[in-house]
Amino acid sequence: MQEDPMSIAFAEAREAERRGEAPIGAALAREGAIIARAGNRTRGDNDPTAHAEMIVLREAAGKLGEHRLTSCDLYVTLEPCAMCAGAISHARLRRLYFAAPDPKGGAVEHGPRLFAQPTCMHAPEVYGGIRESEAAAMLRAFFASRR
């Protein structure tokens, strides 16, 4: 039985934490098949853009040989930031599933609410709050340990 995409995103988040990164993971699926999976890598890669979402979008587009991912769905453990929400829009993703909302850095349900902006060219269907408490606990523990 294939693992569900959100479980893969959580596994990637825990793996990112083991590497000293923020515990955020993502998986990108098309018609039930996992195309790409990744955790945050900003520190390890010295790359300010290496959020989990960006990595799976880039990898999936490369694998599929397309710069748009119209039939793909993204699963991520935290509400995407403005950078990632912008990339999701550029990639024409079909659906976005996320776990914990992010009142401080999120840009989907918080802050600029990018997909609701009049200038937004493409908005995916959005499903937030999946396994929210599990993701929120992981993030709280991480940030508490760094104070």
Next chain:
Amino acid sequence: MQEDPMSIAFAEAREAERRGEAPIGAALAREGAIIARAGNRTRGDNDPTAHAEMIVLREAAGKLGEHRLTSCDLYVTLEPCAMCAGAISHARLRRLYFAAPDPKGGAVEHGPRLFAQPTCMHAPEVYGGIRESEAAAMLRAFFASRR
């Protein structure tokens, strides 16, 4: 005499157009030295995130071995979109210089105006409208040719 960073950004924009990409270019400088330069590569690389700004941010962070670019300045021929403005904020860039404003896709002076959002963690100093008419003419010609 060293070429100025905005002229390099324009040269990269023209080179991107020759490759069939949107004519947008960027250069990243630190204390007057060019660290990275690039034009858009979304189509050629099959990468929805490969805007000129993203490419130079990633390349510069890799070269400098840092995931933050606090003393660096970005020069780009078009007002950055939400994705790129978000990345600029994550990278803690010092200054942003851009040529043409972009009422449709820009996220600095238009749309979500990301750097003015209460949740924005870091905003660079912004200088827009440099050689604006030259950049706008290049973009108009490109989009007119694709209709």
